Amino acid sequence: MFVIYNFFLFLLLLISPFILIIRIFLGKEDRYRFKEKYGFLAKNNKPNETIWIHGASVGEILSIIPIIMRFEKDKKIKRILITSSTTSSSHILSKFKFKKTIHQFYPFDLNFLTKHFINHWKPKLAIFVDSEIWPNMFNNLYKKKIPLILLNARITKKSFNRWKFFPNFSKKIFEKITIALPQNMESKKYLKLLGTKNIKLIGNLKFFGGLQKDNIKNLIIKKKFSKRIVFCAASTHRTEELFIGKVHKELKLEIKNLITIIIPRHINRKKEIIDELNNIGLNSQLHTSQKKLSKGTDIYIVDTYGESAKFYSLSKLTFLGGSLIPHGGQNPLESAREGNYILYGPHIENFKEVYEMLEKLKVTTRVNSIKKMKSVVRQKINFLQRNTVNKKLKYLGDKILNKNLYEIKKFI
Numbered sequence: 001m002f003v004i005y006n007f008f009l010f011l012l013l014l015i016s017p018f019i020l021i022i023r024i025f026l027g028k029e030d031r032y033r034f035k036e037k038y039g040f041l042a043k044n045n046k047p048n049e050t051i052w053i054h055g056a057s058v059g060e061i062l063s064i065i066p067i068i069m070r071f072e073k074d075k076k077i078k079r080i081l082i083t084s085s086t087t088s089s090s091h092i093l094s095k096f097k098f099k100k101t102i103h104q105f106y107p108f109d110l111n112f113l114t115k116h117f118i119n120h121w122k123p124k125l126a127i128f129v130d131s132e133i134w135p136n137m138f139n140n141l142y143k144k145k146i147p148l149i150l151l152n153a154r155i156t157k158k159s160f161n162r163w164k165f166f167p168n169f170s171k172k173i174f175e176k177i178t179i180a181l182p183q184n185m186e187s188k189k190y191l192k193l194l195g196t197k198n199i200k201l202i203g204n205l206k207f208f209g210g211l212q213k214d215n216i217k218n219l220i221i222k223k224k225f226s227k228r229i230v231f232c233a234a235s236t237h238r239t240e241e242l243f244i245g246k247v248h249k250e251l252k253l254e255i256k257n258l259i260t261i262i263i264p265r266h267i268n269r270k271k272e273i274i275d276e277l278n279n280i281g282l283n284s285q286l287h288t289s290q291k292k293l294s295k296g297t298d299i300y301i302v303d304t305y306g307e308s309a310k311f312y313s314l315s316k317l318t319f320l321g322g323s324l325i326p327h328g329g330q331n332p333l334e335s336a337r338e339g340n341y342i343l344y345g346p347h348i349e350n351f352k353e354v355y356e357m358l359e360k361l362k363v364t365t366r367v368n369s370i371k372k373m374k375s376v377v378r379q380k381i382n383f384l385q386r387n388t389v390n391k392k393l394k395y396l397g398d399k400i401l402n403k404n405l406y407e408i409k410k411f412i
Contacts, residue, residue: 001169005135009110016108030087036105039116049078051412052123053151054106057086058306059331060129061093063152063206066401067408072100076412081121088305109134118144125411127151130183131159135173142176147411150180151404152205155190156328156350163194171195181407184353202404204354206333208397221310224293229255230314231377232340234263235330236321238272243324245277247373248298254378259293261311263302265321265330270303312338317380319343319373329355336363337397339389341380343367361392 023029036042044050051071055061061084071077080101082093090103107113114137126141127149128134141148155163163170174195182188183204191199231251233244241262248260264273274284282298285291287307293300302311312318318335322328323345331351332342342364348355358364367373 001166002135002139002172005169006111009108009136013108013110028087030090030105033090033105037107039107039113041117041120042102042104044120044122048122048124050081050121050123051077051079051125051127052081052083052121053127053129054083054132055089055129056106056132057084058089058092059206059334060084060132061089062334064129065096066208067405068096068098068101070405072098074412081123092306109136111136111140114140118146125149125408127408130154131156133163133173135169138173138176147178148176149408149411150177150182150191150196151408153180153182153187153191154184155182155187155194157186157190160190160194178411179407181404186353200407202407203396203400204333204357205400205404206331206354207337207357207393208401222314225259225314228257228259228293229381230259230261230316231381232261232263232311232315232318232335234308234312234318234320234335235265236262236319237265237325237327238269240321240324241273242276242280243370244319245280245282245299246370247377249280249282250370250374251377252298255381259297259300261300261302261315263308263311267303267305270301273301308334309338312340315340317341317343317377319367323347324368332358332364336389337393341365341389343373343376361389363389363392 020029020034024031024034053064053067055064061082068080068082071080077100080098082101082103083106084090084103085106090105093103107117118140123146125147129151131154138148171194174191175197177196177198179198179200180191180196181200181202182191185201188199188201231248233240236244241264244260244262248258252258262273264270270286277284277299283296284299284301285293285297287300287302287304312335316339318340320330320332320335320342322330324347326347328350329344329348332344332354336342336358342358344355344364344366346366346368355364365376367376
């Protein structure tokens with residue numbers, strides 16, 4: 001199976017330059033650093049002293065910021081290598097100005113490229129975050145006897161069904177994991193069935209919050225919205241923006257100075273969203289326009305990536321998208337950590353256990369109609385105290401972070 005896997009990867013490598021050219025043109029690849037994915041790496045002047053952490057994109061990178069901060073203060077750790085696959089995640093990491101930490105783009109998972117990467121950096125420990133499973137890299141780390149931790153591990157039913165289609169291949173990959181620290185019971189069950197031997201359930205690392213907050217917040221934005229009552233809708237998908245727009249249109253008749261901030265999942269849809277909202281009589285403004293907020297602005301559309309936290313900090317309530325449609329929902333923890341009460345639709349399959357935890361804390365409400373959402377927003381927006389949500393999450397988040405660090409430091 002490894003032969004077939006590598007054959008298809010090699011075919012992908014042959015056409016990858018054409019894909020990269022298109023992605024560079026679209027601004028989705030760094031034109032100066034894309035070569036890192038082909039094995040052109042930065043100089044390594046500290047062999048055998050590197051702790052390597054890999055997270056695919058912005059969400060994973062933000063979740064490990066508290067761990068990086070602890071590692072930066074640890075005198076035993078000389079260098080931290082962070083890899084990711086997206087330009088947006090590298091931009092987010094650069095905002096923190098870490099001293100020991102460097103960033104590289106993750107290489108294609110070809111056997112010779114992963115061997116080259118490991119031989120170059122010589123990590124003493126590899127930590128992969130969330131659902132990042134790469135067969136050749138895992139296999140070559142195992143051959144080099146480098147401990148591999150799957151941190152905040154997440155295996156959904158959908159991904160489990162894909163892996164179990166190739167049982168022998170899957171077992172050879174998952175048994176290479178030194179220890180898996182899953183974020184929920186479902187992932188623990190699937191990891192065990194796929195062949196992972198050492199599993200310890202600690203909880204979702206994304207419950208921890210606060211350390212990255214001050215680096216991302218923007219006081220200018222706070223001032224900009226200081227005279228408005230803010231409702232936020234984040235990670236929205238097609239049809240959900242129109243739904244939110246209709247809710248806003250009815251609420252603004254009752255709530256003076258209401259403004260709704262929409263953070264779409266895909267910002268390339270911004271023109272489509274503006275047109276939809278305009279058709280129902282709502283005035284929209286783009287974040288990138290840099291214009292002064294006018295009294296007549298109904299909807300403020302955030303058409304940038306990596307800035308969600310500062311907009312959550314303006315609101316007491318957030319609707320999380322991908323949940324009114326059968327998409328599986330979005331992770332509500334970043335918003336909840338900012339003290340937001342969470343509204344969501346019926347489709348939250350991908351984050352079911354997280355929502356169940358928040359429901360126990362009484363900081364969420366499920367909505368499936370304009371009438372229901374309007375009722376909850378009207379009830380909560382003026383009287384909800386942000387600290388109510390913050391305090392409930394802080395204790396749980398601190399506990400999960402410290403338990404994860406305890407397990408990681410066994411290998412340092």
